[in-house]
Amino acid sequence: MSRDEPESDVADVDLLVSGGDVVTMNPRREVLVGGTVAIAGNQIVAVGSTSELRDRYRGAHVLDATQCVITPGLVNAHEHLTGDPLVRSCIPDLLPPGASVFEWSVPFHAAHTGDIDELSALLASLEALHYGVTTVIEAGTVAHPDRTGTAMTTAGIRGSIGRWGWDIEGAPFSFPAAEVLALEREMCEAWPRGGRVEAWVTLVGHNLASDELLAGAADLARDLGTNMTMHMSPTSSDPESYLAAHGRRPIRHLNELGVLGPHLVIAHGVWLDDEEIELILDTRTAIAYCPWAYLRTAQGVTRVGRHAEIVERGGRVALGCDASNAGDLADILRTAAVAAAIGRDTRIDPMTFGAAAVFELATINGAEAIGMADRIGSIEVGKLADLAIHDTRNITWTPPGDHALHLVWGTDGRTIRDVIVDGEIVLRDGKSTKVDELSLIDEAKKAQAEIFASAGITPQPTWPLIEAD
Ligand SMILES: [Zn+2]
Numbered sequence: 001m002s003r004d005e006p007e008s009d010v011a012d013v014d015l016l017v018s019g020g021d022v023v024t025m026n027p028r029r030e031v032l033v034g035g036t037v038a039i040a041g042n043q044i045v046a047v048g049s050t051s052e053l054r055d056r057y058r059g060a061h062v063l064d065a066t067q068c069v070i071t072p073g074l075v076n077a078h079e080h081l082t083g084d085p086l087v088r089s090c091i092p093d094l095l096p097p098g099a100s101v102f103e104w105s106v107p108f109h110a111a112h113t114g115d116i117d118e119l120s121a122l123l124a125s126l127e128a129l130h131y132g133v134t135t136v137i138e139a140g141t142v143a144h145p146d147r148t149g150t151a152m153t154t155a156g157i158r159g160s161i162g163r164w165g166w167d168i169e170g171a172p173f174s175f176p177a178a179e180v181l182a183l184e185r186e187m188c189e190a191w192p193r194g195g196r197v198e199a200w201v202t203l204v205g206h207n208l209a210s211d212e213l214l215a216g217a218a219d220l221a222r223d224l225g226t227n228m229t230m231h232m233s234p235t236s237s238d239p240e241s242y243l244a245a246h247g248r249r250p251i252r253h254l255n256e257l258g259v260l261g262p263h264l265v266i267a268h269g270v271w272l273d274d275e276e277i278e279l280i281l282d283t284r285t286a287i288a289y290c291p292w293a294y295l296r297t298a299q300g301v302t303r304v305g306r307h308a309e310i311v312e313r314g315g316r317v318a319l320g321c322d323a324s325n326a327g328d329l330a331d332i333l334r335t336a337a338v339a340a341a342i343g344r345d346t347r348i349d350p351m352t353f354g355a356a357a358v359f360e361l362a363t364i365n366g367a368e369a370i371g372m373a374d375r376i377g378s379i380e381v382g383k384l385a386d387l388a389i390h391d392t393r394n395i396t397w398t399p400p401g402d403h404a405l406h407l408v409w410g411t412d413g414r415t416i417r418d419v420i421v422d423g424e425i426v427l428r429d430g431k432s433t434k435v436d437e438l439s440l441i442d443e444a445k446k447a448q449a450e451i452f453a454s455a456g457i458t459p460q461p462t463w464p465l466i467e468a469d
Pocket residue numbers: 078080139231267322323
């Protein structure tokens with residue numbers, strides 16, 4: 001068995017996660033069968049033999065992971081924490097393109113108070129943890145982004161937050177570019193890079209930003225040494241709109257403005273032509289790929305999506321779940337299965353883009369795409385202690401098969417038992433250690449009624465509801 005040597009003194013070790021199969025995702029992709037991870041503070045200080053590490057660190061607290069699979073905490077590179085988590089499964093299924101955003105999401109965002117934003121983000125963060133996701137890149141919050149950060153801190157999850165900005169005249173919540181940029185800077189300075197929660201320069205993207213705002217946002221991200229994220233080309237409407245306005249497709253336009261680069265994570269990139277794919281690859285721009293959302297909202301990923309090709313050509317891709325009325329579940333393992341299935345079926349090729357490739361997108365390669373691979377994404381000495389512990393004592397995992405195949409094809413996020421972020425156990429036996437989930441559920445039900453009332457929307461049930469008390 002290979003092992004990483006400890007860098008820490010014996011007395012420093014606080015926690016041993018012990019006796020499980022450790023899927024390290026290290027460069028050799030080793031799995032330590034019945035192994036142990038030693039944690040000091042927020043860092044992994046040893047990964048190796050259970051008998052040796054239990055003997056070496058006798059005083060440490062032990063989290064028994066026998067009959068469990070221990071993986072790196074999973075990465076979700078695009079998730080809306082506010083806007084629609086409180087109205088999950090309420091936006092009608094059969095809507096024309098754009099209606100779910102302008103007739104539903106925009107009024108919900110407008111109706112969000114600070115308390116609602118925080119509650120919504122807390123729910124979404126806890127859901128992510130239940131699926132073993134330890135790092136979430138937030139798509140953006142309109143009005144109270146600080147409250148999103150507070151919620152993530154309360155839940156104990158890692159990730160980025162962002163103040164959603166746009167400057168197109170007449171659009172809801174729009175401000176002049178200079179004002180948007182000043183607010184973005186303020187946000188990034190208040191939540192600096194490297195914290196468990198950090199702010200990124202976050203635009204809505206699409207066709208909702210002037211050239212001045214796009215170029216200024218990229219300059220700001222470079223200046224602050226942080227990342228930038230925005231939506232682009234989930235459907236054909238962004239290419240159509242950029243061609244009409246600028247005579248060139250969106251990615252080429254962003255390239256001309258100097259917006260592309262390793263600092264940028266573009267959510268979606270479904271409708272890209274050959275030139276745009278070359279630009280994404282050449283500039284090392286990352287893509288957050290949310291395949292379940294494209295399938296659910298009929299965006300054409302099976303016709304035109306080329307994410308598997310981008311990955312295979314060395315592009316930087318992470319997985320995302322998008323929103324509560326699009327990707328629906330914040331379950332990155334389900335997303336990984338869908339991503340692999342699309343990559344294989346659309347090319348009618350069962351020899352490519354299998355479980356191992358997509359599990360990399362959910363862990364080490366996803367971490368690289370969001371610029372955090374120096375901190376997270378694998379179980380190695382020196383990395384932050386972000387772990388997901390999958391319980392195999394259930395029918396889904398019985399009998400356990402090949403680790404990569406079982407994680408991606410054979411199960412989903414529902415067998416997560418414990419989650420550790422920064423060395424802190426934030427989920428234990430399927431329950432948050434930091435939040436009373438039962439009271440949160442009651443609070444969320446009340447808040448849903450409030451948000452419908454203040455947005456002036458009456459939900460229309462798919463099937464008739466008959467009062468039958
Ligand atoms: Zn989105």
